[in-house]
Amino acid sequence: MHKKRKQPWDVLFAIALAIIFGQWAGETGSIFGISFYSLVDTLGSLFLNALTLIVVPLVSSSIIVGISKIGEEKDFGRLGSKMVIFYVGTNLLAILIGLFFVNLIHPGHAIQANTLNVDSEKLHQIQSHLQNNQGSSFIQLFTSIIPSNIVQAFASGNMLGLIFFSLIFGYCISKIDEKSGTSLKNFFQGLFQTMIQFTHIIMKFLPYGVFCLVSKVFMTTGIHSLGSVALFFITVLVGLAAFMFVGLPLMLKIIAKVSPKRHFKAMYPALMTAFSTSSSSATLPITIDCVEKRAMVSNRICSLVVPLGTSINMSGSALYECVAAMFVAQAYGIEMSIMTQFIIIFMSLITSMGVAGIPSASLVAVLIILNAIGLPPEGIGLFIAVDRILDMCRTTVNVFSDSCCAVLIAKSEGEKQVLAQDV
Ligand code: ASP
Numbered sequence: 001m002h003k004k005r006k007q008p009w010d011v012l013f014a015i016a017l018a019i020i021f022g023q024w025a026g027e028t029g030s031i032f033g034i035s036f037y038s039l040v041d042t043l044g045s046l047f048l049n050a051l052t053l054i055v056v057p058l059v060s061s062s063i064i065v066g067i068s069k070i071g072e073e074k075d076f077g078r079l080g081s082k083m084v085i086f087y088v089g090t091n092l093l094a095i096l097i098g099l100f101f102v103n104l105i106h107p108g109h110a111i112q113a114n115t116l117n118v119d120s121e122k123l124h125q126i127q128s129h130l131q132n133n134q135g136s137s138f139i140q141l142f143t144s145i146i147p148s149n150i151v152q153a154f155a156s157g158n159m160l161g162l163i164f165f166s167l168i169f170g171y172c173i174s175k176i177d178e179k180s181g182t183s184l185k186n187f188f189q190g191l192f193q194t195m196i197q198f199t200h201i202i203m204k205f206l207p208y209g210v211f212c213l214v215s216k217v218f219m220t221t222g223i224h225s226l227g228s229v230a231l232f233f234i235t236v237l238v239g240l241a242a243f244m245f246v247g248l249p250l251m252l253k254i255i256a257k258v259s260p261k262r263h264f265k266a267m268y269p270a271l272m273t274a275f276s277t278s279s280s281s282a283t284l285p286i287t288i289d290c291v292e293k294r295a296m297v298s299n300r301i302c303s304l305v306v307p308l309g310t311s312i313n314m315s316g317s318a319l320y321e322c323v324a325a326m327f328v329a330q331a332y333g334i335e336m337s338i339m340t341q342f343i344i345i346f347m348s349l350i351t352s353m354g355v356a357g358i359p360s361a362s363l364v365a366v367l368i369i370l371n372a373i374g375l376p377p378e379g380i381g382l383f384i385a386v387d388r389i390l391d392m393c394r395t396t397v398n399v400f401s402d403s404c405c406a407v408l409i410a411k412s413e414g415e416k417q418v419l420a421q422d423v
Helices: 009-025 036-053 055-070 073-105 120-133 136-143 150-155 159-173 178-204 206-220 223-256 260-277 280-294 299-312 315-331 338-354 362-372 377-382 384-412
Strands: none
Touching: 009 036, 009 206, 009 260, 036 055, 036 178, 036 206, 036 260, 036 280, 055 073, 055 159, 055 178, 055 280, 055 299, 073 223, 073 299, 073 315, 073 338, 073 384, 150 159, 159 178, 159 299, 178 206, 178 280, 206 260, 206 384, 223 260, 223 315, 223 384, 260 280, 260 384, 280 299, 280 384, 299 384, 315 338, 315 362, 315 377, 315 384, 338 362, 362 377, 362 384, 377 384
């Protein structure tokens, strides 16, 4: 049983300290000839590696254990349709909130796109990445669902392939004879519990990991970089906040009839990890732990909804992509008709599903949207400087949205224990 723990304020403290330290030390600060940057970079990478290390065994064992308990085909169908409804529903809500604020605040009208300095090297990198992958990226994503070599899929961290294999594997276990089935189930149950213990050990290092990762970001991205894009920054933040602190809590309260405050408390460690790593995939072990052991969603639902959500339910990213595309249009003085805005909504919905749970993945999605509606791709250079900090915020929203979908589905399946008690 998960040990009860007071709210770890140490993590928030670590973030505040990291921001101050990062700004003070900058990229060049050093001690005894060792640069602070390389120090926090190395230690932060160790923390990230530890998190990524357990993703494959934790996710596969979690899904196999959960699915082997479902077994019935009609249950799969019902849970699958609920997932589609909640994923699309939350993403649409996020995009519409973003669209509302970008039309209200008009951040792009405050700047003159042609007079801005664009980080051309970074832009070039993203553009060539897009050129190499465009068109094939969605097909690649689609074909990666069924990998031809499972060892390779596990080794390369192909999440969709891993989820697909584990789903079918778990389902097949439920169909074999009881004697062999039970020993396999026990094995994966044991593996799952072991990986959860592993997660708890990593969580002990959370404040230190958070400190290193956040100070690294603030050493390279000074607050001054906000400059002319401050209004864009504020629009994205207000949109994300409205979705996370009003939209999702209302859904929790009205549809699931649970206390949003309790859910925030339950998800706190995962949200802090998402914020500091900017990677929903690396946060996945902690998200699973929080949803199952703190929000008390059953393994049957959590094992399905959370890993799949981490791969395709990116509400914060969808909102960001929509606001970014509108921002570029405004900056270039291009009037957006209702029809074009509709295309942006649709494209944000689709591209956010293809975005990987890694830092800055949305930048490529924004380029795809700009290309699709005929906006200048250089426009992305307008906000690259603030992308990293906004990435931390949208990743937090992505993770929170996945956890809300798990709670909503669990409650709709009649799970009374969900958020019945405070953590
Ligand atoms: N960093 C985000 C995530 O991991 C993806 C993005 O760039 O929007 O969820």
